[in-house]
Each structure stands twice: as C-alpha cells, then as structure tokens.
Amino acid sequence: MQKLFQFAANLQETGLxxxxxGLIVVLVWIGGLKAFPYEAHGIIPFVANSPFMSFFLKYDAPEYKKHMNKEGELKPENVAWHEQNHTYEFxxxxxxxxxxxxxxxxxxxxxxxxxxxxxFLCFGMSLVTLSFLITTPETWVQPLGDVHHGFPYLSGAGRLVIKDIIMLGASIATMAQAARKYLYQKDKQDRLKEKQERLVVA
Structure with missing residues (x-):
C-alpha cells in the first residue's frame, strides 16, 4: 500500500x-467547431443573455427562441435569421x-x-462561461410540468457549463507550472549573463 501511495505521489507533474x-484538445476542437452553423446556433442562448456579449448580436433575448435549429436540423428560415443576427460572425x-x-x-x-x-486567458474565459449559470435561463430545467425545475436542477446546457469549474482549476494549475518554468529559465539566463559579464571584467 505504501508503494502505491509513493507511486501516486510522483504523478503530480504527469497530471499537470x-x-x-486536455485544455489544448478541448479549446482547439471546440473553438474549431464554432465555424459550423450548428455550433453557432447552440451558443446563442448564452450570448444573447450575457451582459458581456449580447451587444455583438442584432436581436435581444429572448427573440432567438423562435429561431433555434436543433442539432442535425436545418431550417433555412432560421439560418436567414441567424445571418441577420450576426450569429455566424460572432x-x-x-x-x-x-x-x-x-x-x-x-x-x-x-x-x-x-x-x-x-x-490565464483560459481562466478568464472559464469565469465568463460559469457566469452563464446566472444569466442564461436555459441552464436550468424549465417549468414545463415536472416539479423538478429551476435550481439545483441543471439542464443539458447547465451540465455543460458547470464542467468549466474543472477547466478553471486546470488553467490555474497549468499557469502556475508554466510560470515556474519561465522564472527558472529566466533566473538561469540571468545567472549565465552575470557570469559572462564577470569573465569579461576579469
């Protein structure tokens, strides 16, 4: 058992x-998908209700609710609305x-x-994403007949957003590791430069 804990204790760097x-894969993959209409449609409830982003769109919430395509669905009239709304450009x-x-x-x-x-930028982005739990009604189960709605009943969108807490922690951990490596390299370079200067003076 002791050896198992010793092995686990040595995995911190591997975990980082x-x-x-994980951050790189998720960010590049999800960011790349933003070029496709279905993903652009999916983020509009978050954007339209956000005080940080809604000004990028033409129409105010909740106008978007009448023009949402489901994933895999194509309604040309909804696409036309999203074009006018600047959904795709955003x-x-x-x-x-x-x-x-x-x-x-x-x-x-x-x-x-x-x-x-x-x-650090990822940390800030995660904070903005988590703010959607406050600003976006669709992150909670809607009152459509079931007694289980509202807080704490996360909808599919809410369950997606809450996972950014993990990204928040990962971004802090990787930022700290990268900052330590940067400071170590800088200190090493400074000491090397100082040594070279002493040799020149001598």
Missing part, C-alpha cells in the same frame, strides 16, 4: 501535463479566440511564459 493537453470570432488560447497554452515546451498567459 495531462491537464494541459461564432467565427469567438472560435478563433478559443483556438488561439489553446495554441498559446500549447507553447509550453518552447515558451512557458506564453503558455502561462494562455492559461
């Missing part, structure tokens, strides 16, 4: 690297930002300072 890889921009954050985090082996900044 896997957390970073989704493209958001997707590009999310992919960029993932790529910044992926820079860890070469540029840990850049990676730390990427993790």
């Amino acid at each position: 690297h896997l957390s970073r890889l 989704s493209y921009g958001l997707g590009a930002v999310i992919v960029l954050i993932g790529l910044l985090i992926a820079a860890y082996p070469l540029w840990p300072g850049v990676s730390a900044f990427g993790s």
